[in-house]
Amino acid sequence: MNLKRMLLVLFLLVFCGVVLPAAPQEINIRTEYFPPFSCALNSKTHPGLAIEILRKVFPASRYRLQFRNQGWQWALRDLQRNRCHAVIGVCKADKPNLVYPRRPLFKTVSAVYLRSDSPLKFVSAASLEKGKTGFLTDYSHSDEFDLFLEKHASDGIAVIYSGWSATDKMVRDLMQKKLQAVVNYTAVMDWAMKRIRNSAKQIRLVKKLDNEAEYYIAFTPGKRESWAFVKQFNEEFEKFRKTSEYQKLLRKYGLTEDSI
Numbered sequence: 001m002n003l004k005r006m007l008l009v010l011f012l013l014v015f016c017g018v019v020l021p022a023a024p025q026e027i028n029i030r031t032e033y034f035p036p037f038s039c040a041l042n043s044k045t046h047p048g049l050a051i052e053i054l055r056k057v058f059p060a061s062r063y064r065l066q067f068r069n070q071g072w073q074w075a076l077r078d079l080q081r082n083r084c085h086a087v088i089g090v091c092k093a094d095k096p097n098l099v100y101p102r103r104p105l106f107k108t109v110s111a112v113y114l115r116s117d118s119p120l121k122f123v124s125a126a127s128l129e130k131g132k133t134g135f136l137t138d139y140s141h142s143d144e145f146d147l148f149l150e151k152h153a154s155d156g157i158a159v160i161y162s163g164w165s166a167t168d169k170m171v172r173d174l175m176q177k178k179l180q181a182v183v184n185y186t187a188v189m190d191w192a193m194k195r196i197r198n199s200a201k202q203i204r205l206v207k208k209l210d211n212e213a214e215y216y217i218a219f220t221p222g223k224r225e226s227w228a229f230v231k232q233f234n235e236e237f238e239k240f241r242k243t244s245e246y247q248k249l250l251r252k253y254g255l256t257e258d259s260i
Contacts (some may be wrong), residue, residue: 004135013037023063024060027066028084029065029085031051031067032072032075033069034166035188036048036190039069049260052216053105053237053249054088055129056236056240057093057232070154076086079218085226086218086226090218092214098218098219098221099221099226099238102234103234105215106215106260107213107215108187109185112185112205113202113205114180115174115203116180116201118181120238125144125148128157129152132157132178133157135183136158136166136170141183142210168195170184171196172200175198182203183209186205189203190253191253
């Protein structure tokens with residue numbers, strides 16, 4: 001199309017009152033790898049619960065979501081420097097100066113797990129000192145278990161797992177009696193046990209800890225569009241949570257309302 005014809009088409013569109021559709025608004029989001037909430041971002045089937053929720057809340061017809069897996073400190077640094085719009089999985093108490101929706105994206109609660117055939121009676125962290133207990137690196141479950149980790153940091157009683165398959169390895173080690181117990185988030189364990197054969201039969205949750213935490217998608221106050229994004233999230237997430245599609249999404253990741 002030559003320039004004259006292009007100008008004529010644009011003139012006719014304006015003259016006739018035709019409004020061209022706006023380009024989707026880009027939202028850059030950082031997230032730490034934290035299954036089942038944030039898994040393999042490029043997965044066509046299981047990118048993560050939080051990822052799928054956000055794709056419903058911010059439809060592709062109006063928004064273009066750009067997700068990036070990033071270490072936690074690096075993600076927060078980019079948010080504070082306005083290099084991205086939002087970070088998934090922030091606690092309000094830790095970063096009160098960010099822009100938050102009304103409702104958290106997800107919740108977590110920790111629990112103690114034993115093998116189904118274990119004779120152990122869990123009473124306190126001290127009751128696990130005769131064997132090995134698995135933990136994910138860099139997570140805190142309670143003051144009592146923080147002290148347990150500090151006390152047994154180098155004697156082999158507290159076994160720390162890290163990396164992309166950490167929970168899966170921990171579950172298998174418990175099944176194979178390489179561990180006596182596991183302390184982990186219920187949602188994380190539910191997701192792993194949904195995928196690992198026979199684990200749900202061989203492992204039992206024996207006690208939930210009193211440490212429920214709420215995690216938000218937090219937006220930077222340094223970008224004026226943050227408040228519009230929060231408004232969109234507030235309205236659409238509230239609607240989505242009431243649908244059968246939301247319940248189906250939870251089941252897809254092996255979760256229930258109780259585990260998030």
